[in-house]
Amino acid sequence: MASKGLLEQFINSPAAAKLGVPQGYPLRRYKQGEPLLHGPVVVGGNGRLIEQLTTLLEGPYKLLKAEADTKRAGIVFDATSLSKPEELEQLYSFFHPQLKKVLDNARIVVIGTTPELIDDADARITARSLEGFTRSLAKEMRKSATVQLVYVDPSIDGSNIDKVESTVRFLLSGKSAYVDAQVIRITPADVVLPKDWDKPLEGRLAVVTGAARGIGATIAETLARDGAKVICVDIPQAGEGLAETANKVKGTALPLDVTDPKAAEEIIKHAQDRYGRKIDVIVHNAGVTRDKLLVNMDEGRWNMVQNINLVAPVRITEALLEADAFAENPSIIGVSSMAGIAGNRGQTNYATTKAGVVGFVDALAEKIAALGGSINAVAPGFIETDMTAAMPFGPREVGRRLNSLNQGGHPIDVAEAVAYFSAPSSTAVNGNTVRVCGQNLLGA
Amino acid sequence: MASKGLLEQFINSPAAAKLGVPQGYPLRRYKQGEPLLHGPVVVGGNGRLIEQLTTLLEGPYKLLKAEADTKRAGIVFDATSLSKPEELEQLYSFFHPQLKKVLDNARIVVIGTTPELIDDADARITARSLEGFTRSLAKEMRKSATVQLVYVDPSIDGSNIDKVESTVRFLLSGKSAYVDAQVIRITPADVVLPKDWDKPLEGRLAVVTGAARGIGATIAETLARDGAKVICVDIPQAGEGLAETANKVKGTALPLDVTDPKAAEEIIKHAQDRYGRKIDVIVHNAGVTRDKLLVNMDEGRWNMVQNINLVAPVRITEALLEADAFAENPSIIGVSSMAGIAGNRGQTNYATTKAGVVGFVDALAEKIAALGGSINAVAPGFIETDMTAAMPFGPREVGRRLNSLNQGGHPIDVAEAVAYFSAPSSTAVNGNTVRVCGQNLLGA
Numbered sequence: 001m002a003s004k005g006l007l008e009q010f011i012n013s014p015a016a017a018k019l020g021v022p023q024g025y026p027l028r029r030y031k032q033g034e035p036l037l038h039g040p041v042v043v044g045g046n047g048r049l050i051e052q053l054t055t056l057l058e059g060p061y062k063l064l065k066a067e068a069d070t071k072r073a074g075i076v077f078d079a080t081s082l083s084k085p086e087e088l089e090q091l092y093s094f095f096h097p098q099l100k101k102v103l104d105n106a107r108i109v110v111i112g113t114t115p116e117l118i119d120d121a122d123a124r125i126t127a128r129s130l131e132g133f134t135r136s137l138a139k140e141m142r143k144s145a146t147v148q149l150v151y152v153d154p155s156i157d158g159s160n161i162d163k164v165e166s167t168v169r170f171l172l173s174g175k176s177a178y179v180d181a182q183v184i185r186i187t188p189a190d191v192v193l194p195k196d197w198d199k200p201l202e203g204r205l206a207v208v209t210g211a212a213r214g215i216g217a218t219i220a221e222t223l224a225r226d227g228a229k230v231i232c233v234d235i236p237q238a239g240e241g242l243a244e245t246a247n248k249v250k251g252t253a254l255p256l257d258v259t260d261p262k263a264a265e266e267i268i269k270h271a272q273d274r275y276g277r278k279i280d281v282i283v284h285n286a287g288v289t290r291d292k293l294l295v296n297m298d299e300g301r302w303n304m305v306q307n308i309n310l311v312a313p314v315r316i317t318e319a320l321l322e323a324d325a326f327a328e329n330p331s332i333i334g335v336s337s338m339a340g341i342a343g344n345r346g347q348t349n350y351a352t353t354k355a356g357v358v359g360f361v362d363a364l365a366e367k368i369a370a371l372g373g374s375i376n377a378v379a380p381g382f383i384e385t386d387m388t389a390a391m392p393f394g395p396r397e398v399g400r401r402l403n404s405l406n407q408g409g410h411p412i413d414v415a416e417a418v419a420y421f422s423a424p425s426s427t428a429v430n431g432n433t434v435r436v437c438g439q440n441l442l443g444a
Numbered sequence: 445m446a447s448k449g450l451l452e453q454f455i456n457s458p459a460a461a462k463l464g465v466p467q468g469y470p471l472r473r474y475k476q477g478e479p480l481l482h483g484p485v486v487v488g489g490n491g492r493l494i495e496q497l498t499t500l501l502e503g504p505y506k507l508l509k510a511e512a513d514t515k516r517a518g519i520v521f522d523a524t525s526l527s528k529p530e531e532l533e534q535l536y537s538f539f540h541p542q543l544k545k546v547l548d549n550a551r552i553v554v555i556g557t558t559p560e561l562i563d564d565a566d567a568r569i570t571a572r573s574l575e576g577f578t579r580s581l582a583k584e585m586r587k588s589a590t591v592q593l594v595y596v597d598p599s600i601d602g603s604n605i606d607k608v609e610s611t612v613r614f615l616l617s618g619k620s621a622y623v624d625a626q627v628i629r630i631t632p633a634d635v636v637l638p639k640d641w642d643k644p645l646e647g648r649l650a651v652v653t654g655a656a657r658g659i660g661a662t663i664a665e666t667l668a669r670d671g672a673k674v675i676c677v678d679i680p681q682a683g684e685g686l687a688e689t690a691n692k693v694k695g696t697a698l699p700l701d702v703t704d705p706k707a708a709e710e711i712i713k714h715a716q717d718r719y720g721r722k723i724d725v726i727v728h729n730a731g732v733t734r735d736k737l738l739v740n741m742d743e744g745r746w747n748m749v750q751n752i753n754l755v756a757p758v759r760i761t762e763a764l765l766e767a768d769a770f771a772e773n774p775s776i777i778g779v780s781s782m783a784g785i786a787g788n789r790g791q792t793n794y795a796t797t798k799a800g801v802v803g804f805v806d807a808l809a810e811k812i813a814a815l816g817g818s819i820n821a822v823a824p825g826f827i828e829t830d831m832t833a834a835m836p837f838g839p840r841e842v843g844r845r846l847n848s849l850n851q852g853g854h855p856i857d858v859a860e861a862v863a864y865f866s867a868p869s870s871t872a873v874n875g876n877t878v879r880v881c882g883q884n885l886l887g888a
Contacts, residue, residue, distance in 0.1 A: 085755045088796055092738075092746040099739040121807040125758060128803025132795035135787025135888065140737050181787060181888075293584050294536070295543040302536040311529045314569060342887055343579025343625060351576035352532055359572025363565040443786055443887015444579065444625075 011397055024407025024438075025144040028105040030174035030416065032198060032225060037172055039073030039103045040064035044094045047080030049111060052158035056165055060197070061172065066094070071101055074172045075108045079130055080152070082112070083123040091133055104143035107172045110134050111164075114151040114185055127151070131183060138181035138439050144405050146180040146439075153188045163191050163428035166200070170420040178413035180404050180439035184432055189369055192329060192424035200423040202227035205275050205327070207267055209233040209258050209312075210286030212241030214385045215335075217248075218411035219283055222419045224249035228281065231270060233258070258286050258312035264319030271325070278327035279320065281422045284313035285335050287353075289387075291346040302349045309353035314360055321367070330373035331422045334360050335414075336433055338381050342442045354379070358433045365431030374430040376421045381437025384408040405438035455841055468851025468882075469588040472549040474618035474860065476642060476669060481616055483517030483547045484508035488538045491524030493555060496602035500609055504641070505616065510538070515545055518616045519552045523574055524596070526556070527567040535577055548587035551616045554578050555608075558595040558629055571595070575627060582625035582883050588849050590624040590883075597632045607635050607872035610644070614864040622825075622857035624848050624883035628876055633813055636773060636868035644867040646671035649719050649771070651711055653677040653702050653756075654730030656685030658829045659779075661692075662855035663727055666863045668693035672725065675714060677702070702730050702756035708763030715769070722771035723764065725866045728757035729779050731797075733831075735790040746793045753797035758804055765811070774817035775866045778804050779858075780877050782825050786886045798823070802877045809875030818874040820865045825881025828852040849882035 010016055017023040028038060041061040043054050053076065057063060064072055075098055082090060091110075102108075110130055118124040130149055138147035148171050156163055163186055170176050171184075194200040206223045210216035211232035220230045230251035234242040239255055246253035254270045256263055271279050287309045290301035313334060320326060339347050340354025361377045368375045382388060382399045388408065391399070400408040414436050420426055454460055461467040472482060485505040487498050497520065501507060508516055519542055526534060535554075546552075554574055562568040574593055582591035592615050600607055607630055614620050615628075638644040650667045654660035655676035664674045674695035678686040683699055690697035698714045700707055715723050731753045734745035757778060764770060783791045784798025805821045812819045826832060826843045832852065835843070844852040858880050864870055 085750065085758055085800060088750055088754075088800075089743075089747060091796065092741070092743060092793075096738060096741065096743075115803055116806065118807075121762075121811070122758070124807040125754075125800050125803040128806065129754065129796045129800035131802075132784045132787060132797070132799025133792055135799075136783070136789065136792040136795040137738060137787075139787050139789040140739070140792065294540060294581060295584070297536070297540065299533075299536060299540075303533060306529065306532055310532075310569075310573065314529055314566065318565075339580070340576045342885075343576060343581075343583050343883075345580065345583040348577055348580040348584065349536075351580040352535065352573045353576070355576025355579075356529060356532075356569050356573035358575075359559055359569040362560065362572065363562075363568040367565070439787075441786075441886050443885075 008393065022401050022406040024405050025104060027144050027177040027405070028174045029177050029412060036060050036169060037073040037107065038105070039071060041074035041076065041172065042066050042072050042098065043076045045078035045081065047078035047111065048157045049080055049161060050078045052161040053078060056161050056168065060169065069101065071103045073103045073106050075102070075106065077110050079110050079112045082126045083120065085122065085126055085129065088126060088129055095137070102145055104145065105177065106145035108137065108145065108147040109150060109168065109171050111150045111152060113154050117154050135181045139404050146176065148179065148181070149183045150186060151183060152186045155188045156186065160188070162193055163188065165193065166191070166420060166423055166425035167429060169197065175416040175420065178405065178409035178438050179417060179434065179436050182434050184429060184434060186428050187369065187430050189428045189430060190372065191426065191428050194423065194425055199227035200425055201419065204228040204280040204422065205231070205271060205277055206281035206283065206422060207231045207233060207279055208283045208285055211245050212238035215383065215411040215414050216285040217245045219285055219415040219418050220245050220249045220251065222412065222415035223281070223422060224251060226419050228422070229275060258316065259307045263312065264316045264323065268320070268323055268325045279325055279330065280327045281331045282317070282320070283333045283418055286312065287335060289347065289350050293346055294348045297349065305349040306353055309350065310356040313357070317364065326371060326373065328372055329424045329427050330368065330371055332364070332368060332373070332375040333418050333421050334377035336377045336379040338379060338435065338437055338440055338442060341379055342444050361431055361433055369430055372427060374421065374427045376429060376431065377433040378414055378417045379433055379435040379437070380409065380414050381435060381440035382408045383414060384410055402442065403438035403440040407438065409436055409438060452837060466845050466850040468849050469548060471588050471621040471849070472618045473621050473856060480504050480613060481517040481551065482549070483515060485518035485520065485616065486510050486516050486542065487520045489522035489525065491522035491555065492601045493524055493605060494522045496605040497522060500605050500612065504613065510542070513545065515547045517547045517550050519546070519550065521554050523554050523556045526570045527564065529566065529570055529573065532570060532573055546589055548589065549621065550589035552581065552589065552591040553594060553612065553615050555594045555596060557598050561598050579625045583848050590620065592623065592625070593627045594630060595627060596630045599632045600630065604632070606637055607632065609637065610864060610867055610869035611873060613641065619860040619864065622849065622853035622882050623861060623878065623880055626878050628873060628878060630872050631813065631874050633872045633874060634816065635870065635872050638867065638869055643671035644869055645863065648672040648724040648866065649715060649721055650725035650727065650866060651675045651677060651723055652727045652729055655689050656682035659827065659855040659858050660729040661689045663729055663859040663862050664689050664693045664695065666856065666859035667725065667866060668695060670863050672866070673719060702760065703751045707756065708760045708767065712764070712767055712769045723769055723774065724771045725775045726764070727777045727862055730756065731779060733791065733794050735794070737790055738792045741793065749793040750797055753794065754800040757801065761808065770815060770817065772816055773868045773871050774812065774815055776808070776812060776817070776819040777862050777865050778821035780821045780823040782823060782879065782881060782884055782886055785823055785888050805875055805877055813874055816871060818865065818871045820873060820875065821877040822858055822861045823877050823879040823881070824853065824858050825879060825884035826852045827858060828854055846886065847882035847884040851882065853880055853882060
């Protein structure tokens with residue numbers, strides 16, 4: 001970033017802040033070996049999970065009574081007991097006195113029951129209301145505090161709280177620093193908890209496409225940090241970057257065009273030849289943009305984006321499934337985008353594929369669950385990469401700030417979400433598309 | 445609007461446009477008696493509906509061949525045949541040459557099959573991709589042209605095209621002028637087509653709450669225009685405005701606090717005493733805001749908003765259902781909000797209720813379908829009312845323009861969507877929350 005212009009330096013400076021240019025408060029990101037949070041956690045509500053949730057949290061966190069005056073870094077509210085709209089008042093009673101006592105980068109998590117799985121109309125309406133509450137509260141928090149909503153299957157009660165643990169640990173940590181105002185749904189599928197929560201991917205073999213640079217390289221590094229062996233895939237022309245990533249993560253490089261009809265076959269062969277095993281994780285990160293207004297777009301731009309971003313992940317996954325190439329509890333991760341959710345001018349081609357990735361996750365969730373695994377997607381917002389650094393000054397500075405955290409995310413923020421999805425402890429997290437966007441204001 | 449300040453006059457003037465302030469292109473709204481569109485319609489695609497869709501459109505519209513050079517006011521593309529990602533190329537091939545030939549205020553509608561009801565993974569992914577395409581194309585259109593996506597149940601084929609007719613007529617007309625980039629799902633429920641499409645609510649008895657002024661008054665007028673008898677409800681303190689609306693629509697006034705436990709009873713009695721019949725339509729429009737950051741909010745502000753905006757519609761509807769007070773094919777309409785979808789700073793109370801309205805629609809859809817009726821919600825974006833006129837200049841002018849049509853909507857735009865939901869021809873449109881927001885950039 002040495003090449004930053006003077007104007008860019010200024011606009012991101014305290015002087016500009018005094019002139020009213022919004023400056024994001026620094027994000028506390030996760031560092032391995034450090035505690036998950038920088039302060040105690042308050043647990044509230046009287047839902048069906050509260051007892052076992054409290055026990056679960058006592059391990060990794062220091063708990064605090066709701067009434068205490070000590071500042072808190074985490075708040076968890078079990079709202080699963082709210083069963084009619086009149087009871088939403090409990091949200092007010094609990095949260096109103098909490099808000100003066102939160103630390104910077106605090107993590108607030110509300111837990112409810114998945115609305116569409118509730119039979120009783122009143123309870124379903126009430127559960128759905130939580131989304132308006134958490135999304136609004138996220139917009140009110142200061143100093144990079146975040147608010148999330150976790151919906152759990154009606155069959156999840158205290159006795160199987162293990163299904164919720166990886167999600168709670170992700171959300172109540174710096175790993176989710178740039179995830180804000182998201183809704184995550186948890187199914188009753190079995191999970192396998194790790195021996196060591198610092199190595200949740202120990203023993204897993206992961207494939208990351210587009211791993212030569214940028215977000216893909218960071219994903220490879222993060223999966224390796226968490227204990228996975230990583231096969232780094234990228235096009236042959238990216239050989240140098242690919243070798244660099246592979247060396248860094250002590251993995252292997254597989255130069256491969258994902259649109260090659262033999263791509264899946266080569267991945268299987270590589271996994272077999274080099275690791276003598278099946279694949280646990282695949283991250284379909286390879287993707288391109290070829291922006292043009294549709295009225296001016298040539299067919300090449302349309303087709304190239306379709307083939308790399310959507311057709312390839314679908315065809316590779318189907319071929320891996322058909323060849324029985326996945327190990328037990330596989331994790332499949334797609335990369336969607338804000339553009340796929342909200343649409344974007346100049347990106348009809350790209351947004352079509354990124355909405356398709358949402359469909360990919362929806363369409364395969366049941367099938368992958370039957371294998372004991374999960375399929376989810378991340379949808380990045382404004383992430384600081386070479387691509388965004390090359391944007392014109394104005395749109396870049398606006399884009400950066402157009403979110404509740406008033407700053408762009410980093411590749412590590414996307415990678416942390418991918419790592420969370422990739423663990424056997426997260427197999428109950430299935431069929432989700434989670435935005436990593438700091439609650440970007442743009443939306444559907 | 446005589447009180448507009450000079451600065452406001454300027455910022456909305458052609459001079460400001462020359463300085464780069466985005467000015468919305470005037471919306472062509474529907475006028476009874478005029479043709480639905482101001483030019484011909486092109487029908488494309490080779491899905492399962494194409495033949496009967498073409499026949500249906502021949503009635504109200506002049507059809508045009510896709511290759512013709514004449515400018516078109518409407519384009520309908522039947523994408524139900526696209527069954528694998530590779531076939532999305534047909535979107536490009538069809539639309540690319542169309543875009544130079546559209547009139548101002550053109551209406552583009554893409555029709556696909558409801559993704560979550562498709563068994564085949566490839567077909568489901570492909571159907572879901574359409575959403576990224578239409579949302580992006582909507583952002584590229586100029587001169588207030590709009591783009592929508594209609595998902596039809598897999599069981600809807602050409603033989604029951606009547607289920608789609610009210611939606612196509614709404615979307616291919618000035619009635620949907622401020623609806624942009626929306627997704628509407630159509631179920632296979634029976635519909636009753638009107639004798640006269642200019643009077644689609646003929647013979648219906650409608651209740652509109654909050655009808656004394658603003659959007660509620662316009663809804664009452666619009667339902668009356670379409671042939672309904674209207675019971676206008678508002679709090680006793682709003683008596684004068686209420687009487688005015690009731691007179692204007694040749695309906696009756698029912699002064700009533702919707703939070704009164706006897707509200708439903710009084711509505712039933714009024715309908716019986718004054719019209720000797722059951723209720724066909726209820727529009728839960730009454731609502732209030734009491735904005736404050738949650739940290740500064742008193743309990744009164746929280747509870748008042750909950751009780752009026754969410755508890756009242758839920759309790760009244762449940763009581764009407766329990767008393768068997770609905771006629772055949774009832775239509776229930778909730779009013780959600782952008783804030784309920786995206787969250788809003790200072791509106792934790794309001795957004796909780798407006799997300800709850802989305803849940804209300806979801807929760808009751810099946811039950812209302814069993815009565816031959818439907819329940820849906822509108823979610824207004826920036827609508828020009830006394831409330832928005834009272835906003836501070838800066839936020840108002842930004843809010844107005846922060847959408848693909850670069851302008852605020854009018855109460856009539858919300859009312860037209862409500863009227864569309866209220867018709868017996870729309871009973872197959874069930875469980876939808878449709879934003880009336882000009883594709884407001886804010887979102888979830």
